[in-house]
Amino acid sequence: xxxxxxxxxxxxxxxxxxxxxxxxxxxxxxxxxxxxxxxxxxxxxxxxxxxxxxxxxxxxxxxxxxxxxxxxxxxxxxxxxxxxxxxxxxxxxxxxxxxxxxxxxxxxxxxxxxxxxxxxxxxxxxxxxxxxxxxxxxxxxxxxxxxxxxxxxxxxxxxxxxxxxxxxxxxxxxxxxxxxxxxxxxxxxxxxxxxxxxxxxxxxxxxxxxxxxxxxxxxxxxxxxxxxxxxxxxxxxxxxxxxxxxxxxxxxxxxxxxxxxxxxxxxxxxxxxxxxxxxxxxxxxxxxxxxxxxxxxxxxxxxxxxxxxxxxxxxxxxxxxxxxxxxxxxxxxxxxxxxxxxxxxxxxxxxxxxxxxxxxxxxxxxxxxxxxxxxxxxxxxxxxxxxxxxxxxxxxxxxxxxxxxxxxxxxxxxxxxxxxxxxxxxxxxxxxxxxxxxxxxxxxxxxxxxxxxxxxxxxxxxxxxxx
Ligand SMILES: [Zn+2]
Numbered sequence: 001x002x003x004x005x006x007x008x009x010x011x012x013x014x015x016x017x018x019x020x021x022x023x024x025x026x027x028x029x030x031x032x033x034x035x036x037x038x039x040x041x042x043x044x045x046x047x048x049x050x051x052x053x054x055x056x057x058x059x060x061x062x063x064x065x066x067x068x069x070x071x072x073x074x075x076x077x078x079x080x081x082x083x084x085x086x087x088x089x090x091x092x093x094x095x096x097x098x099x100x101x102x103x104x105x106x107x108x109x110x111x112x113x114x115x116x117x118x119x120x121x122x123x124x125x126x127x128x129x130x131x132x133x134x135x136x137x138x139x140x141x142x143x144x145x146x147x148x149x150x151x152x153x154x155x156x157x158x159x160x161x162x163x164x165x166x167x168x169x170x171x172x173x174x175x176x177x178x179x180x181x182x183x184x185x186x187x188x189x190x191x192x193x194x195x196x197x198x199x200x201x202x203x204x205x206x207x208x209x210x211x212x213x214x215x216x217x218x219x220x221x222x223x224x225x226x227x228x229x230x231x232x233x234x235x236x237x238x239x240x241x242x243x244x245x246x247x248x249x250x251x252x253x254x255x256x257x258x259x260x261x262x263x264x265x266x267x268x269x270x271x272x273x274x275x276x277x278x279x280x281x282x283x284x285x286x287x288x289x290x291x292x293x294x295x296x297x298x299x300x301x302x303x304x305x306x307x308x309x310x311x312x313x314x315x316x317x318x319x320x321x322x323x324x325x326x327x328x329x330x331x332x333x334x335x336x337x338x339x340x341x342x343x344x345x346x347x348x349x350x351x352x353x354x355x356x357x358x359x360x361x362x363x364x365x366x367x368x369x370x371x372x373x374x375x376x377x378x379x380x381x382x383x384x385x386x387x388x389x390x391x392x393x394x395x396x397x398x399x400x401x402x403x404x405x406x407x408x409x410x411x412x413x414x415x416x417x418x419x420x421x422x423x424x425x426x427x428x429x430x431x432x433x434x435x436x437x438x439x440x441x442x443x444x445x446x447x448x449x450x451x452x453x454x455x456x457x458x459x460x461x462x463x464x465x466x467x
Pocket of ligand 1: 028030230238
C-alpha cells in the first residue's frame with residue numbers, strides 16, 4: 001500500500017516517502033489573477049485536489065498550499081483607470097474561488113497572496129545576495145537578479161545546460177550580467193502606480209514571479225517539504241527558477257515534483273492568441289458540476305485532455321449510471337442491516353490503481369465494473385451483495401469527489417423544474433390510485449414513461465429516475 005508518483009525531476013515513478021511520518025506538505029502554483037479562469041486552470045486545481053483526497057484516504061495529514069499571484073506585470077497591464085490592479089486581482093480571485101467550488105475542489109489548507117508575503121521574499125533575496133547568487137543591477141534601476149552562472153545546478157529540474165537556454169523572459173533587460181539571469185526584485189518604473197511598490201534595501205519595487213513561490217512555500221511548509229505541483233507549462237522557467245533560488249539559499253525544497261498535463265481544444269493548444277480559450281463560466285454552464293468534475297478527472301493527470309463538442313456527454317452518462325445504482329441500492333437496503341465488511345472501503349484493485357501514480361482511468365474501470373455487478377445483484381434481489389457493493393461504490397465516489405451526496409440535489413434550474421414537475425405528476429398518480437381511479441393512474445405512468453422517466457414503486461412510495 002505504498003503510494004507511488006511520477007517525479008518529473010527524477011523522470012521516474014518513485015515510492016512516496018514523506019519527510020515526516022504520516023504527514024504530507026504539498027505546494028501548488030496557483031493562478032496569476034489577471035483574467036478569468038479557463039478550463040486549464042480548473043483541470044490543474046482538480047488534479048491536486050484528487051492527489052490531496054487520495055493521500056488523505058491513505059491516512060496522511062495533508063497540508064496543501066496553493067498561492068495567488070496578485071501582483072505581476074500582467075495584473076498591472078490589465079488594470080484600468082476605474083479598476084486598479086488590486087481591485088482587478090481580487091475580483092478575478094473571487095472568480096477562481098467560485099469556479100473551484102463549483103467543481104467540488106476543496107479549499108487549500110492555506111491560500112497565501114503574494115502581496116502578503118513580501119517580507120519573506122525580501123529575506124530570501126537578501127540571503128541570495130549574501131551567498132553570492134544574486135546582485136543588484138548596476139544601472140541603478142533597483143532590479144535584483146539571480147546570477148545563473150553562480151549556481152552550477154541551474155537547469156537541474158529540466159536537465160538543460162546553460163548553453164541550451166534562451167534569455168529569461170524579463171523585458172526589458174536592464175543591467176544584467178547574463179541575459180539568462182532572471183529578476184528577483186523589479187525596481188519601480190515611472191509609469192507604475194505607487195500602490196504596486198514596496199520599500200526594500202535595493203529601492204522601491206515589487207517581487208519577481210518566481211521568488212514568490214520560493215518564499216511562500218518556505219513560510220507555510222518550511223525549507224523542506226514533500227511535493228511541489230503545477231502545470232506542465234510551468235516547468236521552465238518558473239519551476240527551474242524556484243528550485244535554483246531555494247537550493248542556492250540552502251533550502252532542501254521539494255522532495256518530489258509533480259506536473260499535470262494541459263487541456264487542448266479540438267487538438268489545438270489553448271491560447272489567447274488563437275482565441276480558442278474556453279472560460280470557466282461557459283464551461284461550467286455546459287453540464288452539471290459533478291459531470292464536469294468527472295470529465296476532467298477521468299483522464300490520467302499527466303496526459304493532455306483534448307476537449308471538443310460532446311466531450312461531456314459520456315461523463316454525464318457515467319454519472320447517471322452511478323447515481324441510478326446508488327439510489328436503487330439505497331432504496332433496496334433501507335431498513336435492512338448492512339451486510340459484509342466492504343462498507344466505506346474502496347476495493348483493493350481501485351486502491352492499487354490510485355496508488356500507482358493516481359491511476360484514475362484504471363480506478364474508474366473498477367468503479368464501473370462494481371456498478372454493473374451491483375445492478376446484477378439488484379436484479380437478483382441479493383440484498384447482502386447489494387449492500388456490500390453500495391458501500392464500495394460510495395467509498396470510491398466519495399474519494400473522487402463524485403458521490404451524489406457531495407453535490408446539491410438540484411444542480412441547475414432545469415433539474416429543479418423537472419423534479420418539481422415529475423413529483424407533481426407522481427402525487428396526482430398516487431391520489432388517483434388512492435381513489436381507485438386506476439385508468440388515470442396508468443395514464444400518468446404512461447405519460448412519464450413516454451417522456452423517458454422510469455417509475456419504481458416501493459413500499460414507501462414511487463421513485464423516479466431518467467431512463
Ligand atoms: Zn510557483
